[in-house]
Amino acid sequence: MASHDRVRRSALATSVATAAMVFGATGVVAQDNATTIGSNYSDPVPKAAMQAMFDYCQEQEGITLTVNTIEHNAFQEQLNSYLQGTPDDLFTWFAGYRMQFFADQDLATPISDVWAEVGDNYSEAFKKASTGHDGEQYFIPIYNYPWVVIYRKSLFEEKGYQPPADWPSFLALAEQMQADGIVPLAFADKQGWPAMGTFDILNMRLNGYDFHVGLMAGTEKWTDPRVKGVFEKWRELLPYVQEGALGRDWQEAAQALMNKEAGMYFLGTFAAEQAQTPEDLADLDFFPFPTLGTEFDSELGIDAPIDGFMLSKAPANIDAAKKFLRCAATGAAQIVYLTGNPAAGVAAGNDADTSGYTPLQQKSAEIIGASGAIAQFLDRDTRPDFVSPYVIPALQSFLGDPDQDLDAFLAGLQAGWDSLPTLE
Numbered sequence: 001m002a003s004h005d006r007v008r009r010s011a012l013a014t015s016v017a018t019a020a021m022v023f024g025a026t027g028v029v030a031q032d033n034a035t036t037i038g039s040n041y042s043d044p045v046p047k048a049a050m051q052a053m054f055d056y057c058q059e060q061e062g063i064t065l066t067v068n069t070i071e072h073n074a075f076q077e078q079l080n081s082y083l084q085g086t087p088d089d090l091f092t093w094f095a096g097y098r099m100q101f102f103a104d105q106d107l108a109t110p111i112s113d114v115w116a117e118v119g120d121n122y123s124e125a126f127k128k129a130s131t132g133h134d135g136e137q138y139f140i141p142i143y144n145y146p147w148v149v150i151y152r153k154s155l156f157e158e159k160g161y162q163p164p165a166d167w168p169s170f171l172a173l174a175e176q177m178q179a180d181g182i183v184p185l186a187f188a189d190k191q192g193w194p195a196m197g198t199f200d201i202l203n204m205r206l207n208g209y210d211f212h213v214g215l216m217a218g219t220e221k222w223t224d225p226r227v228k229g230v231f232e233k234w235r236e237l238l239p240y241v242q243e244g245a246l247g248r249d250w251q252e253a254a255q256a257l258m259n260k261e262a263g264m265y266f267l268g269t270f271a272a273e274q275a276q277t278p279e280d281l282a283d284l285d286f287f288p289f290p291t292l293g294t295e296f297d298s299e300l301g302i303d304a305p306i307d308g309f310m311l312s313k314a315p316a317n318i319d320a321a322k323k324f325l326r327c328a329a330t331g332a333a334q335i336v337y338l339t340g341n342p343a344a345g346v347a348a349g350n351d352a353d354t355s356g357y358t359p360l361q362q363k364s365a366e367i368i369g370a371s372g373a374i375a376q377f378l379d380r381d382t383r384p385d386f387v388s389p390y391v392i393p394a395l396q397s398f399l400g401d402p403d404q405d406l407d408a409f410l411a412g413l414q415a416g417w418d419s420l421p422t423l424e
Contacts, residue, residue, distance in 0.1 A: 033061075033317075033320050034064040034320055035066075035090060035317045035321040036065070036066045036088035037054070037067050037068065037088050037090040037091065037092070038068045038070065038087060038090070039067055039068065040070060040071075040072045040092050041069065041092060042070065042071045043251075045273045045340070045341050045343075046270075046273070046341050047069060048341075049337045049340025049341035049344070050092075050337060051067070052339075053333055053337040056327070056332075056336045057324050057333055060327050060333075061320075061326070061327050063324060064320075066088075068088055073192075073193075080102070080384065080385075083108070083312060083313065087312040088312065089317055089318070089321040090309055090310070090311055090312065090315070091309070093308065093310045094376065094377075094380045095126075095307075095308060096306070096376035096381060097216070097217075097380060097381050098376070098380040098384065099130070099132070099139045100138075102138075103136070107313050109311040109312065109315060109318070110134075110136035111139075111311055111325060112137045113322075114140070114322055114329070115130070115137040117326060118325075118326060118329035120350075121329055121349045121350050122350065125374075126141045129141065129306055138311070139309070140308045140309045140310075140328050140329050142309070142328055142348055143308075143338060143346060144304050144305060144345050144346065145270060145304060145305065145344060145346070145364060146368050147200075147267065147268050147289075147304070148266070148268075148269060148287065148288055148289070148302075148364075149264050149265070149266050149286055149289055150257065150264065150265045150285075150286045151163070151265075151286065151287075152258070152283050152285075153284070155182075156285075159176075159177075161176070161177070163285075164287075165287075165291065166293060167290050167292045167293065169290065170290040171236070174237075174240035177240075177264075178240065182261070183240075183261055183262040183263065184240035184262070184264060185240050185241045185262065185264050185266065186253040186254065186256045186257045186261075187241045187253055188249055188250045189245045189396060190247060190249045190250075191249055192396065194250050194253075196377065196391065196395065197266065200303050200378050203215070203227070204296065204299070204375065205291060205301070206233060207226045207227075207229070207296070208294075208296040208299060211226060212301070216378065216381040216382040217382070218382075222410045222413040223407075223410050223411055227410055228407070231402075234398075235402050235403075238402055242256060242262055246399060250271070254273075255274055257274075258275060258276065266289060268303075269286065269344075270343050270344055270345070271343070272343035273343045275343070281343075285359075286360070289302070298372070299371075299372045300370060300371045300373070301371060301374070301375065302367070302368070302373075302374060303374075303376065303377045305377045306348065308328070309324075309325060330349060331347050331349035331351040331352030332352075332353075335347055335352050335353055335356070342358045342360070345364055346364050378391065379391070386416065386417055390417070391413070394416075397409070
């Protein structure tokens with residue numbers, strides 16, 4: 001992680017013109033109560049749910065929102081250049097280091113004044129995840145969700161399977177599923193990010209949360225033998241993983257789970273968006289990734305990313321934008337979104353009415369609450385200019401050739417980190 005006293009400046013030199021073509025332009029002239037938002041909620045279910053939340057806040061605050069929706073992966077890859085150009089007033093984004101990275105470059109506006117009004121509605125952990133290195137707040141959380149092992153209850157009941165708690169039981173269950181003609185673990189990595197979740201959980205289970213976040217920050221080395229141990233453990237799992245992952249997107253892998261072609265799927269709870277009927281959704285359950293018999297078993301570290309909103313560097317209508325942020329900070333607005341997309345996770349606001357939570361949401365809240373260490377996810381916890389050029393190709397290389405020389409493989413990853421421009 002970049003040092004806290006650095007001079008803020010952009011570390012990336014991606015073309016602003018390219019980003020403008022990707023993101024387009026809203027062409028909206030600022031009015032007293034009009035503001036614009038760039039959104040990465042491009043899949044049908046979350047897009048519709050988010051629009052319901054936008055509609056709610058427009059009515060509550062008397063504002064007009066113009067929404068610029070961009071395909072999810074393109075949004076993430078082009079965001080740095082987009083923010084350096086003429087971005088929308090507001091944009092959807094992620095808490096933690098991913099937020100701090102843009103705040104450190106003066107590509108976001110502090111919203112500590114908004115937090116002074118809404119802060120009582122959040123836990124200290126949410127405030128910390130919304131705070132930049134300068135002590136200012138830059139982010140409004142709306143929900144978070146755990147990465148867990150998802151399965152269909154009816155399949156487990158039919159076959160007599162039991163959710164495993166530890167690694168030997170996990171592998172034994174995978175063996176039994178294979179013997180029954182079922183793919184043990186659905187898997188996909190066409191988009192490049194899903195495999196990061198497996199790396200994260202194995203690293204936290206083997207080496208602990210502190211080492212994991214140190215690795216993400218660059219204070220630990222990819223050439224450390226502990227990282228090699230993560231990939232060696234991952235190799236043990238690969239014989240049970242759905243083949244052809246590099247050509248499959250996460251939605252297709254989730255469908256394999258829904259169709260009972262695969263017995264389990266390690267992903268965020270948003271995988272439940274792929275349930276086609278209420279009956280299918282009710283048939284889903286999950287358990288935490290098994291412990292590995294290390295000193296970190298009791299930590300129960302997980303990825304539970306926080307999603308929300310930020311204010312761009314020079315919003316055309318800061319007053320209307322802050323009205324929206326104040327609304328988004330309410331449990332009522334968050335529940336509007338989660339009612340339309342209950343698979344997304346659980347509300348961040350203390351005042352959210354959770355009486356309508358599905359069993360999956362109730363269990364999500366329990367698992368998040370039981371974890372002693374919560375990470376945001378690899379591509380949110382480290383520098384974005386490290387992820388796309390180095391991490392994604394490396395993990396896909398490993399998945400394509402898991403028997404390669406791991407020392408050389410990890411030396412390449414460390415060389416990629418060492419080549420990054422210094423943020424001074």
